[in-house]
Amino acid sequence: MTAPGEVARELPAQVQLERWYRRLLWAYPVGYRRSHGEEILTMLLDSAEPGRRVPARADVVDVLRGAVRQWFRLPIGRTAVLSAVLSAVVLGAVGAGVGSWLAWQTGAALPSDTEALQTAETVAGVPMNAPDVTRIADRGEPHPRVYVFALEQALPNWTLAAAQARLRADGWTLGTVRESTNQAVRGRPASPVYSVQATRGNLELEAVGDTFRSGGTGTIVHVGIHPVRPDWEPAAILVGGLAGAVIGWLLTGFASYRLRGRTLPRRLTVLALGVTALGFAADPTIGLYETLAGYAFGDPEPVRPSYPAYYWVAARPATERIGGALAIGLMILVLAATGRRRSEERPTATAA
Numbered sequence: 001m002t003a004p005g006e007v008a009r010e011l012p013a014q015v016q017l018e019r020w021y022r023r024l025l026w027a028y029p030v031g032y033r034r035s036h037g038e039e040i041l042t043m044l045l046d047s048a049e050p051g052r053r054v055p056a057r058a059d060v061v062d063v064l065r066g067a068v069r070q071w072f073r074l075p076i077g078r079t080a081v082l083s084a085v086l087s088a089v090v091l092g093a094v095g096a097g098v099g100s101w102l103a104w105q106t107g108a109a110l111p112s113d114t115e116a117l118q119t120a121e122t123v124a125g126v127p128m129n130a131p132d133v134t135r136i137a138d139r140g141e142p143h144p145r146v147y148v149f150a151l152e153q154a155l156p157n158w159t160l161a162a163a164q165a166r167l168r169a170d171g172w173t174l175g176t177v178r179e180s181t182n183q184a185v186r187g188r189p190a191s192p193v194y195s196v197q198a199t200r201g202n203l204e205l206e207a208v209g210d211t212f213r214s215g216g217t218g219t220i221v222h223v224g225i226h227p228v229r230p231d232w233e234p235a236a237i238l239v240g241g242l243a244g245a246v247i248g249w250l251l252t253g254f255a256s257y258r259l260r261g262r263t264l265p266r267r268l269t270v271l272a273l274g275v276t277a278l279g280f281a282a283d284p285t286i287g288l289y290e291t292l293a294g295y296a297f298g299d300p301e302p303v304r305p306s307y308p309a310y311y312w313v314a315a316r317p318a319t320e321r322i323g324g325a326l327a328i329g330l331m332i333l334v335l336a337a338t339g340r341r342r343s344e345e346r347p348t349a350t351a352a
Contacts, residue, residue, distance in 0.1 A: 016053045018045060024060060027067035031257075040066075071250060080256045086278060087248035087329075093285040094322060095244020096292065097313030099236035104308055107227040108202030110135065110146050120148035120223040122166050123207040129153045142308060142315035145226035154218030158209060160194045163221075172198035172205060202228045229308075237292065237309055251329070255336035262336070270335055273328050281325035288312035 128150040175197035
């Protein structure tokens with residue numbers, strides 16, 4: 001039989017342990033915690049050995065594991081699972097795009113028009129006559145690059161080897177060189193086209209020499225310069241994509257449980273909105289994942305730089321489509337959260 005003094009000494013320990021467990025229970029979703037929190041708390045306190053003031057490590061793991069399971073639990077049915085997967089895919093793409101955009105904000109700025117022209121003249125070996133300097137975008141915009149053209153200036157003595165030597169002397173590190181052939185057309189014979197890649201600092205250059213033979217031989221040179229892809233962009237894409245996928249899954253679970261108690265017209269409205277949002281988001285999402293697949297499985301040294309991943313969620317018309325899909329998703333959440341409420345209890349689960 002326990003003496004009164006022993007009970008008095010054990011009581012503060014039990015109070016402290018209960019406070020610890022109550023804090024841990026905040027890891028559960030609000031609705032589930034309200035419905036089952038006291039039941040879980042009682043079970044944990046009954047199973048704790050006398051005198052314990054802090055939860056055992058195994059109990060902490062069990063509580064957190066049960067909380068994670070409840071956060072990611074979906075209503076029974078294929079529709080809820082399919083909706084969660086699609087939401088995770090779309091918001092994962094948005095998160096990956098945001099991560100890519102943040103990474104590119106640390107990329108190198110494009111050279112000035114004067115600097116770009118000087119580099120193009122280094123490739124050409126002569127001053128360019130009436131050059132066209134086109135700045136596609138600046139650092140913070142999708143697909144940043146600057147082009148220099150001289151379409152009316154054919155260079156009679158241009159050679160790839162001499163252009164490479166001049167670039168090397170100017171501090172550029174030479175990369176991939178490729179040769180292709182322009183097909184004969186309208187009396188113009190087939191002619192070679194040379195592409196050379198080079199890097200200097202955080203900038204990458206692509207020079208193209210289009211050689212033709214028609215009443216003599218000449219070469220038209222044009223140059224494109226763009227920032228080197230940031231080294232930490234893959235990590236930013238991964239973190240952003242995972243965060244977006246988790247948010248998409250959790251929001252779908254939130255909406256699905258609340259829509260179970262809503263009227264049939266409201267559920268049908270949500271279904272129609274969901275299909276519409278998916279239609280808006282399909283093209284940008286597919287484009288982004290195709291770009292990521294190109295990063296992972298494409299040519300490791302492409303002559304032509306690929307689009308940054310964030311291009312698919314930040315450039316028109318993709319940005320309008322993604323924005324429309326997100327706006328519709330917000331409408332779905334509002335429809336799910338408002339209106340007549342019914343019991344939101346989820347299937348009973350222990351802390352284990």
